[in-house]
Amino acid sequence: MISFITKVLLDLQKQNVNFSDITFVLPSRRAGVFLRKELSNIINKTSFSPTIISIESFVEELSQLKALTNTELLFQLYNSYIELTPKEEQEPFDVFSKWGQILLQDFNEIDRHLIPQKNIFEYLSAIKDLDHWSLNPNPTDVVNNYIKFWNKLYPFYKHFSKSLINQKKGYQGLIYREAVENLETYIQSCSKRHVFAGFNALNTAEETIIQELLQNDLAAIYWDIDKIFMDSSYHDAGLFTRKHKENWKYFQKNSFNWKESNYSTLKNINIFGVPKAIGQAKTIGNILNSLSEKDIKNTAVVLGDENLLLPTLNSIPKHINAINVTMGFPLNSIPLAALFEKVFSVQINNTNNYYHKDVIDILKDQYLSTVFNNNYTQKIVDIINTNNIIYLSKEKLLSLSLNSEQNDIINIIFSNWNNNPTLAIQNSFKIIQLIKNKLIEDRKSNQLSLEYLYRFNVLFNEIDRLNKKYNTLTNIRSLYNIYKELLSSETLDFQGEPLQGLQIMGMLESRVLDFETVIITNVNEGVLPSGKTNNSFIPFDVKVEKNLPTYKEKDAVYTYHFYHLLQRAKNVYILYNTEIDTLLGGEKSRFISQLELEGIHQINHQIISPEVPNYQPQLLEVKKSEALVNQIKRLANSGFSPSSLTSYIRNPIDFYNQKILGVKDVEEAEENVAANTLGTVVHNTLEALYLPLMGRILTVDDIKNLIPKIEKYITKFFKDEYKEGDITKGKNLIVFEIAKRYVLNFLNFEIDAIKSGNEIKIIALEEKIEGIKINIEGLNFDIDLKGTVDRIDTCNGMTRIIDYKTGKVEQTNVTVVNWEDLPTDYKKYSKSFQVLMYAYMLSKKTALKFPVEAGIISFKNLSEGFIKFAKKEKPGNSKKDTNITEDTLSDFEVELKKLITEICNPNIPFTEKEV
Template sequence: MTTFIEEVITNLQEKGLDLSELKFILPSKRAGTFLKHQLSRSTKQTMFAPEILSIEDFVESISGLKTVSNTELLFQFYNTYITLNTTENPDSFEVFSKWAQILLQDFNEIDRYLIPQQKIFEYLAAIQETNHWSVAEDKTDFIINYLAFWNKLHEYYTHFTTHLLTNNLGYQGLVYRQANVNVKTYVEQHKVQHVFLGFNALNTAEESIIQYILEETDALIYWDIDKTFYENPIHDAGLFTRQHAKNWKYFNTHPFNWITENYTKEKSINIIGVPKNVGQAKYIGGILKDLKKQNSTLENTAVVLGNEDLLLPVLNSIPDTVNALNVTMGFPLKSIPLASLFESLFHLHKNKPQSFYYKDVISILSHQFVRPLFVLEGDDFATNLIERIQTNNIVFISYKHLVDLCEPFKDVLSLLFDSWGNNATKALKQSRDYIYVLKEHLSINKDEHILSLEYTYRFHELFNELDRLNTTYNFFQSISALHQVYKELLSSETLDFQGEPLQGLQIMGMLESRVLDFETVIISSVNEGVLPAGKSNNSFIPLDVKLENGLPTFKEKDAVYTYHFYRLLQRAKNVYIIYNTEVDALKGGEKSRFLTQLELEKIHKPKYIMAAPVVNLVEQKLKTVPKTSLVVDRLKEIAKYGFSPSSLTNYVRNPIDFYYQKVLKIQEYDEVEETVAANTLGTVVHNTLEDFYKPLIKKQLTEAHLTEMKSKISSTVLHHFKLTYNDGDISTGKNLISFEIAKRYVSNFINSELKEVKAGRIIKIIAIEADFERVKINIPELDFPVTIGGKVDRVDEYDGTTRIIDYKTGKVEQSQVEIIDWDELTTDYKKYSKPFQILCYAYMMLSDGKLKFPLEAGIISFKNLNGGFLKFTKKVKTGPKATKITAIDKETIQLFEEQLKVLVLDIFNTENDFEEKDVSH
């Protein structure tokens, strides 16, 4: 394959020109590097390298101006705005920057295309007045200010550009306009022969400058366009070159070099549909692995990223066998882990909070560039601090509270959490100080943290620039304004890769491929909205005005992408075009129109491949844990201490959960309760009733007792919320509702008791939260003690009948405490878990000798208080109907004991493993 650059050099040599005396102008610096390399390979004798410039550098040298960064321009322009604005309340810098960036882009376009400034600004103002409010008799202040803005655009432009020119500064468009003014002087002073090569779309200023140099000197220009595109009047890849060939006077007397015929040569084109961006990256890795086997160096191979966000996934997907590559695009600073830390800090401090949301605090404390700073003598204080926040249910936490919890690290906490006070100067100081502290920590083990130190240095530079802008202009009146400029700087900064630019695999963006040719090309993200980018109108200038004045529209921008895409295919022999099969309305939709165009041209026969990840069917197997001797020993310990009714029902529900919680002692992760959990609400209600009723043990309930309880409901519930919910806030939102619900539950229950007492019922309290431990279960088959223990919420006498009561804050119906089939008692959790627990309590109290037959046991449901005391009921079939027996007698306890023994024996049966049950249904 002969590249375009080789063809140009050969032609120049055939003309007998001294290459070292020429001045080459190319579309990009990257192309200049390849030109210099090709010059060294194409000459047989030593020579001085010629001057090689990108078009931007060349135009800047003609203009005599220095190009200013977009961020600096924004600050300079705000000076203009403040100077010329006559309203009482001009926009703050934060508000100004949102519309000013669009206006600066329009200034740039107007200058690059040499549009008469006054004419277009007056035209825009007239359009606004005509379209909107010129006919309104009484214009409001809003309308007056709106029209004043449009009428002032030319004044803004004039003042701003005059200021820049006075200081020999300029944005790209102004540089181009000034270069167009100075080109005659430049040509008179520079007698060197110019060679322009590889251009396609040119703005009016570039066209004017290049044409003047071509007409007034012996300069040469080389185009790279294929006959297929040039001669097809509707093919966008040749749109600009056809216009140049037709409109430039120079080509009336000079040949149009060159129109080549490379595209129609035989090519292998594979079009691959791959789901998702990461899928594309992985597929590229697979292609490179195969290519590496054929070409060990991967010379003349390029990966061109349509979507440059794919850089990191692609780098991670490159096979280990690829040992030489060059990344021409920098790694975005916004993708570096340190960027996420400062984004979190801006989010934390932006609204000047008095206290911080715990998730924001935990996110910062858990960050990889924060956590190491909280290690002292091997102890991880960050983890300890996070656990204390979670344990104490601290939903909102202040800086002072953080320091109280972690005093040894007050200095670091100060840099992270001490309020910025909506003061940009303080925010910058704390951020820069934190970077310095981080740098000092990383420098201790410098060799291990080389990359992290590089990250830190780049952010040190970024915050220094922000500090310079703040000191010079003092426009940051809020953290939001600082954050906006921070994001602007961050988005434009990159971390450059080091590598050999001319060896091995090349990874680049679409624009960096200009002028370059490769035998094997892999192009990613060839989707609508990416290649081409599609319609976007980030401009104050309407489409019709752009068309009228010759400004580029989306059609011209699409034509630029079309040219670059087809140019990559011109000389290539092997082409892999990859697109995302998953439609994303925000970042690219269906496959690109370029792919459909390739089919319709019928010049090549692309091979379509639909790629998908190989997903092995993994059968979801329920877990099984054998009962080893160690497990049995642990079960014996539990049996000796005492099985609780809840642990036994947990075994019935799912043996594997019983194994995790009781055998392995694995508890659920203790997260912060932002809103009061159901178990917390239940605990508060239980503890409140315990406080009320415990002093009344062995006493008969009276109206006075219950009336006194009612007066203490609010304070007692609040007391137990504070104990149970720790530092959690119950003053607002859902937590306040939960607090009120708890009070309502207690109040309703006491009212129901009061109603019973007033009706003449005699209620005597026997026990409250009665704690029974190690009630022995007689199981002859086992040669070790097995006990059962637990707490009973309440035992009382109701008109002489003993009742065992279990409180439930959830809703329970009478049908849920009835039993008919005793064999299902230890197997059907959903149906019989509540009767099992009730009978456990009865069994414990009767075995302990505290109570005697007969008695009743049941549930009081706070969500179903109208149901009253829901008694355990035994259904006995006597003919066609079942008889309901609520009294718990000796027979009932015997039936229960039999089932309890069956359950315990199953727990200790080593032939029956702990088998997970599918509880999803």
């Protein structure tokens, strides 16, 4: 393969030109590196190197203006805005920056295409005037301000461009316009010959400059275009080149260099549909693994999305040692960016108390973890979770710190920055310095992290310089916007040998370059090409009328770049995402469809799916070792409770994790009161209210006297259980009121029962039962039972064992048909099992007078009253027996012993149940 650059040099050599007297002007600096390499292969004698320069640098030299960064231009534009706008109408910088960016882009396009400025701005103003009913005698303030804005665009432009020129500085469009103004002077003083190579889409300023140099015999131009694209009247890859050939007077008398026939040569084109970005990165690795070492040296991986860079680097086969990355790693993808994102987020809210999840996120950040050890962070997490602290103050955090370094970082991050951008910048420097001091203790292991810190230090230095120079940042939000603007444009550049090994680049870096093997990723609509994005104040029809580029031209640019990569390549791999994502690109690109419809090449189109192992989920099984059996014996000796046994019925693995291993659920702060907290509060409140009434027959007055005490006890027990959590607003206030209503409804229910003639006497509240021995044949160790009964009373002489439930319970939940089902079906019989076990334990502890009743009072179903345990003879039979007798407990005892025997049997493993 003879590359385009080589062909240009050979043609010039054939003309016996002196390369030392030539100025090569190329679309990018990177192309110049490859040109210099090819030149060294062609020239066989010692000579001075020609001038090799990018088009941007060439135009900058012509204009005598220095290009400013986009961020500094925004500050300059804001200065012009402030000077031309009455004080009462001025917007703060953070609001201005949102539309100021768009205005800068429009100024840039207007100047690059040499549009008469006054003409287009007055034209736009007139259009907007008509759009908003200029003949309306009583326009609204909104309409007036809108029209005023459009009328000010030309004054803004004049003031802004004039102030920049006075400083010998400019934005790209202004530099191009000034270059055209200076062109005649340059031509008169110029002696060198210029060679323009590899251009495609040229703005009006570039066209003017190149044509003038061509007409004055000071330049030659070489186009890198294929005959197929040029000869087609509709193919977008040749859109611009066709226009240049047709419209430039130079080509009426001079030859057009060149139309080639490389695209139609035999190519191995593979199109792979791959799910998601990571799938594409892994596919790149597989393709590279199949290439020889010789092929790798002439291979380019072109990433349609820069976010794919890191996954791609991690997927490159280990045997590929030489890699050259030209696109740079985005600074906003570095983990350190996440830390400053969190810090700015808590400070923008401008508060002295910080949301607990934000605090934990910051303390657990990988960079701050060098300052905050795990003990401190875990200590804070435990205190937050235990006390339900939703918001923390700086003082609280300081009270728990372990050393002066921790004090310093807490004082910096969690002090109120008072919405002061200068203080925010100073504190950002301090954060960087504190992290640096810890990292340099092990400099060798932390080289990359220290490089990250350095780049962020440079970034904040630039923000500090801009803030001091222009003094327009008035709050932390405006500072944050500038930080994000700079962060999005900064990259961490890789060091490597640009002419060796595998080349990884973005689409624009591929201009003028040729490779035998090309891998292109993210070839999806919305990515390649990017689609109908229109971030501009200038309407589409005005752009068309004034010959300004629209999305049509932008798509044509990417079409050219895409097909240029294919022109001289022999092996092409095109990857696209099969998973449609409206944010990151839709279906496969039109480029793929066009390739397939052209019928020029044989194309291998495959959908690649990741290899999914044939995994058959298996239920977890834990065999009972001798140590495990001993642990079960200890648990049996300490006592089985109804809740522990029903947890085994629900899922033996849960029982194993919770009761044997002692694994607890992860404790988290309750932002909203949890159901178990509500239940505890209601239980404790009823115990406190009824405790003075123990041992006596209840009267209506007794219960009525309890009602005024409800709020006091509910508040007390919420404070005990919910600690420092706030129950005065939001969902928690609703739960607080629900708790009050539950208790009040229960008291009213009790009053109604007494009024109906029922004689109720409280026997016990929250009765703890322990040490109940049970002998099971075949088990030669002690087995105890334990539990706590919510309430024991008598109603008309009948003993009742009552369990409170804040959830909804119905009669079917406490009705048993077959005793054998009791220890097997958790959903149906867990509540029956619990109340029967309470009755069983009480019968062992005291001499119960049979029959007794056991059941549930459901606060969500209070209309059902006391829902009694019932035994049905047959499933369809409505006859139920609610009396619990010795025979009932004897039948229950059989199932209880079976269940405990199974738990203790060393030959029966703990087996997970299917959910």
